Amino acid sequence: MAQNIYDKPEFFTGYSQLGRSLHGHDGAAEWPAIRAMLPALGNLRVVDLGCGFGWFARWARENGAAHVLGIDLSENMIDRARQDTSDPAIEYDIVDLEQLVLPEASFDFAYSSLAFHYIEDFDRLARTIHASLLPGSHFVFTIEHPVYMAPTNPGWSTDTEGRRIWPLDRYSVEGKRVTDWLAKGVVKYHRTLGTTLNALIAAGFTIRRVQEWSPTADEIARNPDLAEEVDRPMILLVAAQR
């Protein structure tokens, strides 16, 4: 099963204070790019895999979704998500995505934000999602970019000329990566970009768009901290279709 890092007290406390936790989509720099990839949600039955505090579930309902099922491994997050809505068309479930079972052909749209890098068996998950969607349905997700996940030391460094560089190594060595982020010993699973896309294709999806998120000039002007994101991709956005 996937590591339940979000329910570790120090991780949950730290994560709860991130901009994306406090402000939802407004606190997630990649949200405008994600939003541009989304289909119209009117009357769709949506499943959100790794729904966290439920920001997307509530947004989907505000944007016309008929029903949203939000799934997350973290009891803390699902508790909070449940507190934050009284909408009977939003349902939450505590489930490990490694063991996910969904009813077949029951959803019109699948969504996931920054959850799949915690999953070891992405092939199985891609097949499960594919089977849960009706033909023609879209699937949009984000994941930590493999260039961000791969290195032995995944942090900025400088070269001999003082230039900021990302010290890439082990890109083609797939598998477990253990890092310290908000808590010690966070377990993620690195896959090459090709492996992720090929898993989707093998599951029956058609790839519609692949975007390695980077900030626009306007976004950098408003938030100069984002400038470093131009040097190496941190988040991968994928749109696929059953």
Next chain:
Amino acid sequence: MAQNIYDKPEFFTGYSQLGRSLHGHDGAAEWPAIRAMLPALGNLRVVDLGCGFGWFARWARENGAAHVLGIDLSENMIDRARQDTSDPAIEYDIVDLEQLVLPEASFDFAYSSLAFHYIEDFDRLARTIHASLLPGSHFVFTIEHPVYMAPTNPGWSTDTEGRRIWPLDRYSVEGKRVTDWLAKGVVKYHRTLGTTLNALIAAGFTIRRVQEWSPTADEIARNPDLAEEVDRPMILLVAAQR
């Protein structure tokens, strides 16, 4: 137009001495992976974009292709390719891929090895190739991986612990890259992996496979120099279908 670096004497002399020039596919470490992506070529009309010395054109004919049109910007290479075959079903043309025009729906398979990173307008080229293929036809190509092309200093470095690292920067800054390889001032055009795939999708292709080449354990055992390729991808292989 694309820079005609292959016809610079020092570049051509250097390139002619590479393993892949002297030994063709046997001298190209990525060939087994490419070969595994190819469709059966029996009776297909093939176009090879950036055909170089014609190794693939001859291989395709040996493997049943009905006809091969090899296209390259380099007169030196096409001269050599013409000298190396007397097969009337292999035709060569000196054409800049930036201005490529092909007859519509005339080919059953398009191939290209390590040529597209010299091309500035990949959108146009993808549309041209798509229009030249019959519906259902496959398109397999390799290109320098964007992680390999992006950096200000695209060469191995070491971190403070002496570990070999690839100093990635400017990944999301697309456009011209000028490097010294066999000759000074070689001009290439960097695009993110997403941009390359999205250009194919926009042209009408379906993505069938994306492989960021890295050597197998057996290949490293036979040629230990390949071990570094595991640390950062150098070659991207893509299979698409009209």
